[in-house]
Amino acid sequence: MIFSPIKSTKVYEQVIEQIKNMIVDGTLKRGDRLPSERELVENLEVSRTSVREAIRALQIMGLIECKQGEGNFIKENFENTLLEPISIMFMLQQSDPEQILDVRKIIETETAALAAERITEEQLDELKKLTESFQVCRNENENVKFDKQFHYKIAKASANLLIVNILNAMSSLMDSFLEDARKKILIDKENVMVLANQHKLIYESIRDGNGAKASEEMRKHLEFTNEYIRRNV
Template sequence: MKFEPVTTVRAYERVVEQIEHAVLTGRLAPGTRLPSERELMAQFEVSRSTVREALRVLQAAGVVRSRAGDPRGPEVLPPSPTTLRKSIRRLAQSAHIGLAELLQFRMLLESSAYRLAAHLRTEDQLAQMELALRRMRDHLDTDTTDDGAFSQADVEFHDAVAQATQNPLVVACGEVVRGVAMELIENKLAHADDRRDLREKIVAHHAEMLDAVREGASERAGTLACQALYDYYAEYIPESQRALLAPLL
C-alpha cells in the first residue's frame, strides 16, 4: 500500500474553517459582525496577512461581506444560492456533466417538488401559482423575439411551487438547476421558429400541473412535471442519451 504525501494546512484555512463552522451552527447569525482585524489576530494568534487572506476567501464564498474602512467589521451574510449556482454551472459546462444529466436531476427534483406542493401548499401559494399562470397567458401574444415577461412569469410559477414544499434546499437547488439548464440552450431557443407554439405548450403543461396541485393529486402532479420537462428539453439532447430520462416518465 502506498500513501500520499501529507499537505500542510495553512493557518488561514483554519481561520476559515472556524468562522464557517460558527456560521453553520448558528453561533454567528446573518447580519452580525465579525470582530475587527486586530481582534481576530489576537483571538486566532495569527498575523494580519493570515486574517486578511481568510476574510478574502470567506468573502469570495459569500459567507461574509467586508467593506474597506468599515470599523464595524465584516458582516455575516444569509445563505445564498450564488455559490451553489457557480458550482453547478461549472459542472454542467465541464466534460463530466451535460444537459442530459442536468435534466435528469431536474426531473427528479421538480417531480418531487410538485408532489410535495400538492400536499403542503397553502391557499396563498396556490394563488401565486394561479397569478403566474395568468401572467404567462397574458404574454402569449407579446413579441416572440423577446421572452422576458413570459419567462419571468414562468419562473414565478416554479418558485411558487418550490416555496410550497416548505424546504429551502428545494427552492435553492430548483432555482440553480433551472437557470443553468436554460443557459445551456438559450442560443437554440433564440433561433427557434415556433416560439408562439412553444409558449402555448408550456402554458398548457403548467395549467395541467396547477390543476393537479390544486386537487392534491400528488402522483399526477409529479408525473406531469417530468413529462413537461422531457417534452421541453428532449429535442436538445442526443437520442443516445435520452435513455437516462426514460425511466422517469
C-alpha cells in the same frame, strides 16, 4: 506498520473552521456582521493575510458579503451559493448540458409532489397569479420571467431549502450553458399555448393536493421542454 499522511491544514482553512464553529454554536447567524478583520487577527492569533484569504473564500462561495464601509456580513439568503462552484466544475468536467436537463427533471418531478403536500395558501395564490400571467399575448421575455418564477415558487413550496438551492443552481447552469433555451421555446406561440396549459394542470394538481398527479404533470411538462431543447438549442 502503515503511516497515514498528516493532512497539512493551512492557516486560512483554520480561520474558516473557526467561523464555522461560530455558526454551529449559534454565535453567528444569517445576516450577522462578522468580527472585523482586526478582531479576527487578534482573537485567532493569525496573520491578516490568512484572515483576508478566508474571508475572500467565504465571499466567493456566496456565504458572506462585504458591505462598503460596514464590514462583512453573513448573507440573508443562500439561493445562489452553489452557482459558482457548480458552474466551474461543470465546465471542467466538460459535462453535456443534457445532464442539467436530466437533473432538473429528476428533482422537479418529485418537488411538485412535495409542493402539493406542503404549499401554503399564500404561495398557492402567488402560483395561481404566475400561472395566469404566462400567456400567448405576452412577449417571450416576459414569459421567460413568469416561467422561471413559476418553477421557483414550486421549489419554495416544497419547504426544502436544499432543493431550492440545487434547482437554482440548475436554473443558472441552463442560462449559462443552454443560452436562450427558454426564450427559443417561447418565441414559438404554439409552444406557449401548450406550456400554458401544462402549467395550468400542474397548478391545479398542486392546488388539489394531488401529489401523484402534480408529479406526473411536471414530468410531462419537462419531457416536452427538454425534448424541444434537445432538438432546437
